[in-house]
Amino acid sequence: MSTADCQARFKIAIKDSEGDLFRYFLRRISNPADAAEAYGELLITAWKLHRKMPTDATEARMWLFGIAHNVLRSTRRNSARHSAAVQRFADELRTTPAPQPEDKVVELRDAIASLSAGESGLVRLIYWDGFKSHEAAAILGINPSTVRSRMTKAKAQLRALLSTARPEPANLAHVPCLSVR
Structure with missing residues (x-):
């Protein structure tokens, strides 16, 4: 069978079953956007395999639903993996306290943010x-x-910004961005 014939049969099979195939996903996937994504994945997968599609219309429809079944299984596996990863991350966030920036770090961030975008x-x-x-x-x-001159200026x-925020000059020695590199 020619490539054009295979493509024509594929288009007809999809056209005849598109509503049923999309509803297949809608009934099994709660989020309509995820169902639409699964339907799109079905179309891509079926297109890649369209030369293997049976010539009989009923068998072609069953073939498409077999692909839909496999796409659904894959979608569920991916969703389960994603959910497990999110849960592990959430558990880690709950058990690991967020670091609290010291006042000097906050002052330094604010000072850097007040510089020009380039600096x-x-x-x-x-x-x-x-x-x-x-x-x-x-x-x-x-x-x-140019980098060296901009860094000197920055x-x-x-130094000026941080000395007004923290008047004791001895406290500036610990600020790494003010040391010479």
Whole structure:
């Protein structure tokens, strides 16, 4: 049988059964959006296998419902795995206390956020993400000397901001983003 004939038979079989196939999923999957997704998966799977579809219309309909059954089983397995993973994550969140940022960390985050977008992004790339200045320059597509000058400016602004928030200069020694890299 030619490719065109196989495709034509497939289109007819889908057209004749599309409502029944979609209702098959709606009756078995509580969320209509998930049922629609399963129906879409059925169409994709059936299309990939359409050359194996029986020529008899009744057998073709049964073949499509067999694929629907397999898609439903797969959907349920994936849903069960997803639910189990979500439950494990939720259990871990309940048993692991969230770290509370110290005041100095909050002050530092606020100070970094008050910098210009370019400077705050640069500080985060270097001190939060651990990139060296030449690596940050490559990521941002700018000259390494520009990174160094922007970092000098950003550090000066951070020192000024943090010294007004915490007047004791001795307390600034522990702030890693103010050390020279």
